[in-house]
Structures are given as structure tokens and as C-alpha cells.
Amino acid sequence: MTAETPTSSEQLEVVLAAAQSAARPFADLSPSSRAAALRAIADRLDDAAAELAPIAERESHLSQSRLSGELGRTTFQLRLFAQTLDDGAFLDARIDRSDPDWGMGPRPDLRRVNVPLGPAVVFAASNFPFAFSVAGGDTASALAAGCPVVLKAHPGHPELSARTGELVIKALAEVGAPDGVFAVIFGDEAGRTVLRDPRIQSGAFTGSIRGGRALFDIAVSREAPIPFFGELGSTNPVFVTEGAVLDDADAIVDGFIGSFTLGAGQFCTKPGLLFVPAGAGMEEKLAARFDADAGPGAAPLLNDRIVAGYRAGLERLVDSGLAAPLVLGDEAYSDAPTPTLLSTTLPDFLANPDLLAAECFGPAALVIAYDDVSELTKVLAKLGGQLTATLHARKDEPIAAELIRLMSDRAGRLLWGGWPTGVVVSYAQQHGGPYPATTAPATTSVGTAAIARFMRPVAYQNVPQALLPIALQDVNSWGVPQRINGRLEFPAEV
Template sequence: MAVPVWSVDPRTGKQREQAGAEATAADVDAAVRAAAAALPALADRSVRSRLLREAAGLLEESAAEVIATADAETALGVPRITGELARTAFQLRAFAGIVDEGTFLDVIIDHPDPAAHPIPRPDLRRYKIPLGVVAVYAASNFPLAFSVPGGDTASALAAGCPVVVKAHPDHPATSVLCADILRRAAVAAGLPADTVVLLHGFEAGVELVKHPLIAAAGFTGSVPGGRALFDAAAARPRPIPFYGELGSLNPVVVTAAAAAERAEQIGTGLAGSFTLGNGQFCTKPGLVLAPAGPDGDRLVGALTGAAQGALPGVLLDSRMRDTFLKGAAARAALPGVTVPVEPGEVPGDPLAVRPGYVEVAARDLAGQDAYEVLLEECFGPLTVVVRYGDDAELGAVLDRLPGNLTATAHLGADEAAEPDGSAVALLARLTALAGRVLVNGWPTGVAVAAAQHHGGPYPATTSTSTSVGGTAIERWLRPVAYQDTPPALLPPELRDSNPTRVPRRVDGIRE
């Protein structure tokens, strides 16, 4: 008997509608095989580009229904989801442009050179081809941009890979709507509808990563869930790449000079960043190293005032709320930890939480294993402020940090202008910890741009790749070289005539 999947309103805790049913192992097998059958039709780059543009247009045409449904399932708010839809449509069109331009194929041609030393060179022609069917695991906190029509799906389709999406249980109805949009876009572009297939259910997600026709997987979620799938992908008879975004503290270092110059501005900005989206951004600053002393006191004073004025909110589901409350209580209970603004329950509202922060001395955090929980992500509106007395205490804390998506330095004006000063060393320390390093800003918000990198050392991600920006397409490709192949048998992109006009490097010269 099919197990129903319900859409739930987190503001009330009540079921909205049945969005589907949990997929069985047979359903997963059928879905993957149907997607695999669509692979040959995606070989034409012009068709892929058309698919992505059709998807963006249909998403915008359906904006009112998609936004209303996503808000009802996530409580993220109409303004937030409206912006996320615009970002998702932009991202789809950006990948269409990448497909049209063709640089991602990385075409390299070396003509034969019998006189090459020390080894004669044959005719070699190299480019990249799609891996095959990609499994995408949707994120809870971004029902559009990191879910069914999000960056993993868009970049996989751009690479020429059909996609099977495992919907997130926090927004199943939104997932159904978006999957229907992508499937209609596929048909409009002349592709099979099963170029994109949607599945529901926890067990379906486990079966999906094990299926022999799945060639790679993309995941955004928790460390335990992502690590379990990563291990399953590696344990297959034929292991596959698993691109997981798991968890991140996103440390912020405020130098003494920065605090002296603009303590109140930094404190207020921090409050706005860690409470944005009710603290449910993967780039939320979860650990802030601020100097001890009067300037640091001014900073935390401004932070306290701004955090106390922040509105309570509803998290994505009750399980996340329970985890947040337990995590906040565990951090507050540590000896030596103070709680200037207590995060926790909201009197009279059994579903909402209020934001807050805890404070600890760097010497305690750096020196005691019992404080390890402070170095773990707490999903929700909570941050940890660490007060350091000198560079040695600061360095001792940085030495304990795991990998992160982002790391931020707030510098004084003179520090930022010195090419050989202490700020250079600080940025080098932060570069070793994260995939994106910011100066005098806040990490929440990830621009969709060619130079963007959204990834970082483990546990931020399970690879060195990015899930945002044009180079995200590289995850779903593999290189292949043809040696001494007759011209008539070569792919068009590798022929000397270059009929598809893709950028290439020929005999070491960029065309």
C-alpha cells in the first residue's frame, strides 16, 4: 500500500494536502531507467539551451502559484520566495548561456607532430562529455534555488545529464509543481518528459544513490544525512562522485582595529545576518571572534540590542525546531558560557522560536574538548560570540575550526590598505578554512556569478567543487580524448572545421 506524502503548514502544524506517495524500490528503478532513456536526446546542446530557457519562462509564468505554495509549506515569507524564484529563473538562463557558448566543453586539440621530443605526438583531441543520470537531493531551506529547479538540476541538465530529484519532505507540493514545470519545458524543447523525474520518500533517497544507472549525485542538507549518502555512493560496486553540501559555521573574525572604528555597525550587521531567514541560511555566521576590551564590549552591546529587537519566527519543520531548542540549551549550559540574548521558545506560540546568541572566552573554547559543540553548526537563529584577548588566543580557536563554506574578516581601514601587514596573514588563515573569503561584509547571500564558489573543505562539502556559479557544470562531466581518429568519426566540436563554433585550444593557442 502506498504511503502518502503530506504537505504541512509549519505555521500551524496542520496538513495542507497530499502531495504524492513515497516511492518504492520498483518506482525508483523505473524512474532512473526512464531518465536514462532520455540521455541520448540531450546530446544536442541547442536543445538543452532551449530546455533551460523554457523552464525559466514557465517558472515565471507560474510564479503566483509556486510562491504561494512554497510560502505555505516553508513559512519563509512571500518576499523571500519571490526573490528566490527570480534567482532560480536567472540561474536557469545563465546555464543556457553557458551551454550556447560552449567553453565548458574544454576542447583541446593537439595535431600530430612526429618530430616531437622526447616522444612523437599522435593526433589528440579532448573534450568533456556528460556522466549520465544525476540524482539530486533537494534542500529544505531553499525550496526553489537549491531544490527541484535549482542549481544542481540546472547545471546537470546543462551538462547533458537527465535528473532524478528526491524531493525534500518539507516542501513536497512545491516540488511537484516545479517538477511539472521542468517536464513541460522538456517536452516544449523536444525532449522526453522523463528528462526530469521526481521521487518522494526517505527510502527512495537511499535506493536512488545505489542504483547502478545513477552516475553522480548532488546533495544539500545535514552532515549525518549527507555523510550516509556519501558513504553509500563510495561503497557501490562502481563508486560514483557525490557532491554534498553538509554544514558550515562560517566563522567571522573582527580585528581590534575594526572594532575600534565601527563596533556598533558590525554588531548590528551581525544581528541582521545571523537572523536572516530565521537563521536558516547555509552561510549564516555561526561563530564570531570579537576582541575583548571596551571596543568589543561596544560591539556585543550593539549586537544585543539588535538581536533583542529581532522578530521570532517559525522554522521549516517541527523536527528542526526541536533540534534547535536542544542545541541552544546545550550551548547555554556549558560552564563559562553566558547568554546575553537567550534563544529559545516563544511564550504562547508552540511553533515559533526567538533568536539569540551565547558568548564564551577564547581561552575556554580553545582549551577544552567539552566545548566542541560550540564548533558545530546550529541550524536556526543562533550564533556564538568568542571573545579573544590577543592573536595567540585567536589563532588557537582558528586552529580548531573545521572546513567551511565561508570565512569573513572585518578589518580596520589601515589594515585593509597594507599589502604586507597582519591582515594578509589573517586572510591566509581563513583561506585554508573556507571556499569563499569575505572582507568587511556578511556571508549570507550567494551571488550567482561566473566567479562564485559555493563549497569548502569538509564538512562544508564532500568535494572541491561549487554548487553555485557557472563552474558547477563541471561536476557532471568527464574528459575523453580521441587519438588518431578519422575526421568523419569525430564529434563536431573536435573537427578541424569546428562547425559548432565552440571556443578551443588548438596546438596550444586559444581560438
């Protein structure tokens, strides 16, 4: 399949049939075999870094240094999922031995393990041409779980998608993974067709609220609905108390500007709302940083779709008259916009949350001045689910504990100080949150826990040892942790 040409119905049928055929043999691979496959993909991508970088730069307008870091993150992520497979805890193996004296009556021998859901369709994002695209987090976690992946390429970087897909397929073939485990398709209608196909058992997506909701609606309105893991949108509020301003206003100003303009503001974790005490001089400091020409300048956006969306969002905000321009240059609406800062008051914000808290994907943010810190407790109830929420405060300010609690009701990740851009891939990461941050609040799309999205448990009752999945056999030849009669046990070190 060549980039930019939509995948034809005939080609889709080949892809779907191959994915279905590959599902059983791929599921039957040992975790260590699948780990080898992930490592092979990471190796091939690292080897091809010099070839991929110019394509990515041309198609995404992102800088070489940013893209190089992102590719490093991508291959690190693949290898971390390989380690997750080696660890074995992702299988959640449980063994209840038969027990005639079990409290509700005799208990049979019952054993439970996670199995792959089956073929997944993954919709790539525009803003991370590596880390949330062809070989990105959704692909890595679905393959780790044992699910074939049909990857719908993002139109923003077609050539990079095609080439990355070739490398992934080649790496999988090298380690002997079944044919059909991975394919890249092109075209929005092709993506929807695949999502509707009964052979597909789950969907994953990173992108806009509108696009993600449309796909979610397809997934849940199928004759047999399937899980859909959409990471949609977030404005990532940041609350700054007077104590924090007194401690280091300049660091907050610098940190905020750095974070909301990073990558031209094209991150789902961009801090779009900054709540500051009124009269503390924060607006003036922020504006001054740009007036002095020391602030970040213009940077090109990813593609025309993003430019159009950003312009429309910014115009809606400015034209509303509810947000005053704090920083708004002549080039604010260009294809390579200069950063924009708007400001408003807390009462106006609380009265117009739908307008003022809408995500504006690009280098813009809204500064909200509050008179009484206790009013901040009203903000979160006005916001939808968030990927992140950040608090800059002093530990001894009474509002801190209350805000942290309220933030935990609305967001997937809470930050004390610092800035939400930069999502580390690790064991304890949670990149998710209530709708519209995601369509599946119990799951994460970053970090090792992401593998759980693509699995479901199966219990085996009185099944003979030889017919049990290996992870549930008493000999435990894979050496995975097993929860036996309710207590977790680890295999002896060999």
C-alpha cells in the same frame, strides 16, 4: 507521483529506466538546445510565480518577499547556465594535432572534450524551496551538463516539489528534450535506492552533515563508487579586529545581527561564530540591540525536523556551561524562536572546538572574545572546512594578511567586510570548501563552474573528423573555444 506518498519500487524502476534511456539522446543535444531547455524551464517558473508562491509560503513558513527573491534567483541561475552553454568553454575542448617531433616521441592526433557523466540523483534542500530544490542549482547544472536528473524532493515542501516538477517536465517536453530527462521522487528510502542504482552516475546534495555523510557513504561504498557532491555544513567564522571596531562598531553589530537572523538563521552561510576583541563593548552593544526591542523578533522555522535539531543544538550549547547567554529570550526554544546569542572566551573556545563550533541551524550565534589578536591564528586550525570565512579589519593591520592566508586553507569563500549570507550566482563564485563544508572540495554548487561537477573528459586518438564530437572537429560548427596544441583559440566572430 503524488506528493508525500513515497515513490514505489515499481515507479522508481520506471524513472531509472527512463533516465538511462534519455541519457544518450540528451547528451547528443547541442549546447544551444540544452540552453533552450533551461530557458524554457525558467520561463515556465516565472509564469507560474503567482501559483507557486502561496504553496511555498504555506509549506516553508518563509515570507513572500524572501520567496519571490528566491524564485528570481532560481530563474536567473537557469538562464546563466544557458549562457554558459552558449559560451562553450565548459566543454574544455582541446586539440593536439599529430606531431612527429613531440618531445617524448611522435604524438598522435589527440582531442579531448568533456562529456556528461550520465544520470544524476539530486537531493533537494529544505531551506531554499526554489533555489536548492527541484529546479535549483544542482538540477540546473546537471541538466546543463547533459545529465538526466532524478530529483529526490525534500519532505519539507512536497506539494511545491510536485508542482515545480510538473512545470519542469512540461517545459522540457515543449522544447523536445527526450522523455525521462527529469523526474521527481519522494521518500528517503527511495532516494537511497536511487543512489545505489548502477544506472546513476553521480549524486548531489544540500543539507546537514549527518544526512549528507550518510549519503556520501552510500555513494562511495557502491560496487562502482560514484562522485557525490554534498554541501553539508559550516559555521562561517567572522573575525573582527580592534581596528574594525574603532572604525564602525555599530555597523558591525547591525550587519552581524541582520546576517545571523536572516531567514531565521536557516542559511548554510549563516555567520555562527563572531570573534571580537575583549573589552571593546561589542557584547554589550549586541545585547542592547535586542534589549531595546529593536532587534529581530521571533520567526517560524522551516519544519519540525529543523525545530528539533535547533533545540537540541542550542540546549547542548547552553547546558555545557561553556557559553554564557548574551541574548536568550523566553521564546528561544519555541517553533518560532527569538534569536539567541551566546558568548565565551577564546581560551574556552580553543579548548572545546567540537562543542562550541558545531553548526546550530537556526537563529543562534556565538560571540567569542579574544585578548590578543594574534591568538586568532589558532582558531582556523581548530575548525573543519568552511563554506566561508569573513574578516573585518583595517588593511594596514599586520594580522590581516596572515588571517586571509589561513582562511584560504579552510574555506571556499573569503570575505573582506560584509557578511557571508547572500551567495551571488556568477562566474567567479565558489560555494564549497574542505570537508565537512562539502564532500568534494574541488567543486562548487553555486556559480557557472558548478557545471563541471557533472562532466568527465574523453580523449579521441586519430579519430576521423566525421566521427568526432562536434566540439572537436576542425570546422568547429558550434563555435566553441578550442585549446589547440596547448594554446587557447577562439572561433572568429560570425
